[in-house]
Every structure is written in C-alpha cells, then in structure tokens.
Amino acid sequence: MDADKAALRKTTEARRQQAHAALSERARDLVRDSFLESFEFSPSSVVAAYWPFRSEIDPRPLMLALHARGHRIVLPVAVRTAAPLDFRLWGPGAPLVKAGLGGLVPDIGAPELEPDTLLVPMLAFDDAGYRLGYGGGFYDRTLEKLRAAGPVRAIGLAYEAQRVAAIPRETTDQQLDAVVTEAGVTHFRKA
Template sequence: MTSPFDKPALRLLARHRRAAAFAARPDAGQALAGFVDDLDIPDSAVVAGYWPMADEIDPRPLMEVLAGTGCRLCLPVVETRAAPLLFRAWQPGQALEPGPHGTFHPAAQAEVVVPGVLLVPLLAFDESLHRLGYGGGYYDRTLQSLRLAGPVRAVGLAFAAQRLDSLPAEADDQRLDAVLTECGLILAEE
C-alpha cells in the first residue's frame, strides 16, 4: 500500500485513475455545465478557468455557460516558476498562445484581471477537499496570495473517480472550497 505521504506515488496513482475516468467519460466536461446553478456564482464575477491538458476534465463547456450568464472569464499565465499565476481576460473563441508546461493562455496584450472564483485542475482530491496538484505549487501560491488580498473561492474540477480517501496536507497547501465532478458539487465536510 502506498504511504499517504508519498506524493510521487500518489501522483502516479492519481494520473492512472484520471486517465481511466477520461477514457470512460471523455464528454464529462459537458456534465459540469449542467451543475452551474449549484455553484452559485454571481453573474458579475470574474472567473478564472483553465485550458485543459491531456486527460483533465474539460472546463470549457462550464466556462461558456458562465460567460453566457455575464461572468467575466480569464485564464492563468505562468510568468515565473516561483511566482503566483497571473490572470488575463479571455472569452470563448479568442485565440490563445502556447505557454510553459503545455499550457495555453491569452495574448500578452490581454487585460490582467483578479478573479474572485478559480476553477482549479487537479490530480486528486479528498473528503476534506485537499488537492493533489502536479507538484509545481502554482495554484497553492496563487490561492495564498489571492486569499491574503481578499475573498476568493477555489472550485476544483475533477472526475468523481479522482477522489481519494485522504491526501497529505502540508503547511503551504491551500484547501479547495468545493469540487465539481460530473456527478455534482461536493462541499467540504465541516
């Protein structure tokens, strides 16, 4: 059995589980859009999405619905490895540029915005809504920085199969406020 503190082994397990979930339901991102009302995001909110890589659940159908309700969308930009993410305004249909780590982001001239809601990719999550990411710490640094500046809500997007019993939580790890899967919204058990 894998030690709960062996993050490389947990990441490998989580990648396999996510790949299997994606193979079974490649259209699961469309199901996320059906739960938009459960998210209770104000129409005027600035919402940070992400451009999906490989077998991540696809947030684009949800982002399109949010844009249709009046939300302003943005996507993350990696400026440097040690810095929090920067967010640039984006709307569905706008061209993107390739970024580091296989990402895509809005052009440099796009407006920089500060989101109030972040849709966060992940490898795994647990019942306490701890998140296992890719190991770069980008979202942890970003959430910490945004939460120091004001209220922000972090919603992980995942396949239901990405849920694990428990994950290690380190001092710098930022907990999610909710996780949305193809089966519905999960809130932290208080």
C-alpha cells in the first residue's frame, strides 16, 4: 500500500503543479465563490484553513471572505509527529512563522481553538471522498479526534485535475464531506 500511495503522490503532485500553473488565480476565485454559495455556517463557527504550500490551491481569498463574515479562522499547526493537529487563531495581518515543512502558521502566542469545519489541502481525491495527503496522517488523526467529540465537516479544496479513480485506502483514512474544485462542489457524506 505504501508503494502505491508513493507512486500516486508523485503523479498527482505533477498534475497539481500543471493545474496550478494554468489556473491558480481563476481556480481560487471559483473555489471561493462555489464554497460560499454551497455551505452555511453558524455565526460562532470556527473554520480551519491552511496557508498554501507548494502548488496547493490558495484558500486565502476564501479565508478573507469568511473572516469578513465574522467567522473565526484558525490555521493548523503540527506540534508532534503522529498526533492530531492543533489550531491557532488567524486574522488578516496576523504574524506568521515558518513551521515544520516550511509552511506558515500563527505564532505560538495566538489563541488555540477547535474548528467545526476544516478546509483540507491534498494531492489527490477520489469519488468516494477519500484524499491523498503528504503521508503524515495529520488530517486523518485530527478528523478522527474531532469527529469523536461531535459534528465536524471536512471540505477539501483542490483542482479538478487532482481527481483520481481511487485512492488506496487504509482503515485509518477519514472521508471528506465534500470537495470544492474550480468545476464545482462534490458532496460525499450526509451532514
């Protein structure tokens, strides 16, 4: 299974880079608009986003739109290997520091909050709602922990070129509720 996932990571990362080079600005705006039209939030919602890394689709326009609507936005922080993520509060202009793989996260003094919705990056996804990440299992562990405590939505953000026939699946893999691409929204789980 590890070899299958490694091969798929290599090919889908190349496809994502091509899509990013061709579509990045247009796709991020289409994803933002589709997301805002398709999902509702309570005023007290805490939404976990991510700071874009490599050729991941850029969620920052969506983060700004959600923040402008009064939602609290948090960014993930990998504090320990093989553990769920922590989430620190973010807002426009908040100081960010480099983290583990070179991504940016709010500084250690930022308040920590538990999200009820996660915007999830990925290398690939399939029509059953499973995603392929970088292999650390952070999002799977995080979703397992959060879902055990109550309802939480996991919504992937990706380019349509990242859709594959099937993701090699393990029992620990967590299903996404939906994926938003420049082509629209695909729902997987019933809320």
